[in-house]
Amino acid sequence: MRWHKRLLAAGAVAAVTLTAAACAGGKVRGAEGSPQPGASQSAADATFVYVPNLDVVTDWDPASSYSNEIIAMENIYESLTRYNPQTKKAEPRLATSWTSSPDGKKWTFTLRSGATFHTGKPVDAAAAKASIERTMKIGQGAAYIWGAVDKIEAPSPTTLEFTLKYPTPLDLIASAGYASYIYDTTAESGDLKKWFGEGHDAGSGPYTIDSWQKGQETELTLKAYDAYWGGWSGPHYKKIAYRVTPELTTAWQLLQRGEVTFVQRLNAQLFAQASSTPTVQTSQTPSFQNLLTLFNTVSGPLKDVRLRQAVQKAIDYDGLVAAMKGSGVAASGLVPEGLLGYSTSQTPKQDLPGAEALLKQAGYGPGGKRLDLTLTYAQGDSDQDLLVTLLSSALDKLNVKLTAKPLQWTTQWDQGKAKDPSKRQDIFVMYWYPDYADAYSWFVNVFHSAEPISFNLSYLKDAGIDKEIDELPALTATDKTAAEKAYGDLQNKIINEKAAVAVPYVQNYQRAFAKSVQGYTDNPAYPNVVFVYDLKPGA
Incomplete structure (x- = not known):
């Protein structure tokens, strides 16, 4: 699973909180023995301490890895x-x-x-x-x-x-963040998958596994691979530590004290504080990760397309983005800006009169029957909490009762995949981002017919849409103009005609890291990855 889709879990990559590895909760464990980069370290000994809020590794096998460990794998393995x-x-x-x-x-x-x-x-x-x-x-x-x-x-x-x-x-x-890794298949003569699972690696990247202690605060440390083809001349971080810290306030305190180098995500209040702290630098970068509000198209009340369209119109898109204070931007369709298929004409707006009219057509709404809906979303994700609060309030005015449950990703996903349709939710909230820098991932994973259900959690089944999705890779390779049109047509069908999804926002990545770090940039194709070899430790 990806954090909620690998990430999908908690809020997504950073809210990834999102993410799969499952939204970890619990108390911050003792920090004894954690590497603490500070003034006493020489550049040669510098350790880059990355602070994720979720456990790091769910699958060490580079063939099947599909979750949070991307933040380490991209430093251990390389692609073409x-x-x-x-x-x-x-x-x-x-x-x-x-x-x-x-x-x-x-x-x-x-x-x-x-x-x-x-x-x-x-x-x-x-x-x-x-x-x-x-x-x-x-x-x-x-x-x-x-x-x-x-x-x-x-x-x-x-x-x-x-x-x-x-x-x-x-x-x-070949540049994908998952499944594109080149590795030594002869590294273990016995059971290679088991060998990987014990915490070994067979990559070619600048770093190799030093220690892995599942469940410990400093879960994973990497060390420089001395024979790396890029060489180690000049200043480099020779070690990386991944220090799991679920509480954002604790992560912020560690960064202020100089005990850690990089905090994956802060809330709006702490990010504003970090932006004005002399020993810290921040970055805010548009991502390829958006939030999907998937509607059950085959069972329950939302099998009526008018009711799905009504819920789409009830979402306060502008209010939600404003309340997120910079951690999200308005979406326009399924495809984030920067990828082939992005459209500027799909920005949704709240339309409560339109929602009321659709509800009345279906026999619900003010003066009609009460509509009861269920929704599941990621536990511990403040941005998704905002969505639920605003949507519940808007629907309440329309005589629609929304029962929303925050769940751990594995629990939410299992419910969404339930074989008994009556056990599934009406609305499934999750994040999505591409496996490589192409919009195809949204369509083939989330909206192509699938049996058994995996990530097609709107349960959409449409042979015509499937055929158009299947043609996307060839069009992208041979006729980008035709591919642009195909993506536009598909988004119109999936969002407007079928009303299988609403896209409330695209996430902004907000990072805070030590002032001494030189050369950091975010690459949205590799969510939450820091390519540490490319950085220089400064004074």
Whole structure:
């Protein structure tokens, strides 16, 4: 699961709180023995202490990992490419260059010479081929990203060739935050999955696992991989510690005292305080992560499209964004700004008279029957709490009773996937973000027919919509203008005609980190990831 969709859980990535690993609660555990970067450390010994509010690791296997551990995995493992949000293109990582045939069905990647795995073995084309094939065979997590691949060949140590069943943007896919990792499949001669699960790694990234203590406050520490192909000349953080701190006020206090380096998320009040603290710097970056309010299209009262449209119109979109004080921005459709398929014409507005009229058409609303609805959302997520409070108030005026339950992600997800439709909720609230920098993830995961149910928690089943979704990768690879139109048409059908979802906001990432950190930028394609190797520890 991703934090609530990997993240989906608590508020999402940062509210991720969101997230899967399941929204961790509980008291902050003792800090004895936690690395504390401070003035006494030399640059050579500098430890970057990252403070997540949820447990870090749920799955160590790079083939199936699909949750919070992305914040560590992206420092341990590497992919062929990495997405650059400034250029909106993939850039070299383990591959230095690549070409595609005119029809988009043959891709050739040239691999970097001299890179090695943490096992000491070379990162060559045969190893890359083996890792991708293993990920495809296991078929878990985000392995679907390789669905177009028909055949992989390694004609030379630095040449990796893909033959595809249909055209797809393989350079973007190879930059995915999940399932794109290149790893040494020969790292363990026995049960490789079990070996990974014990806290071993077989990556090629700048850091390797130093210690892993599930349930401890400092859950995970990484150390520099001395033979990293990028080298270690100049100032670098040589160690990374992930110190789980569920309470935001505690995280803020640790940052103020100089005991930690980077706080993934603060609430609006603490973020404002951090912005005016001399020893701290902050950043606010638009993300590719939005909140989805999914409506049950097949059972319960909301199987009536008029009632789904009424709830859409009852949401106070502007009021919610204003109350979030910068942690969210208005959404326009399903696709966040910065991705192919974003539309400026889908910004929703509250329309209570319109909602009342639709309710009356269906026999509900003021003067009619009371409509009773159930909603589930992420426990401990202040932004989702705001949504529920505002929506409950608006619906109450329309003679609609909303019973909302905050739940841990696994509990919420299990209810949403219940085989008995009567046990499912009417409205399911969760976050979503793409597996790679492409909008396809929303459509194929959340709105394509699925049996058994996974993330299609509006339960939408429409053969025409499925067909259009299936055509998106090829269009994206061969005709971006047609792809833009297809995304627009799909959003109109899913949001307006089918009323399967409302999108209240897109999250802004708000970070607070030590003044000494140099070079930090957020990359929305890798939610909550800090690429620590790229940073310089300062005085």
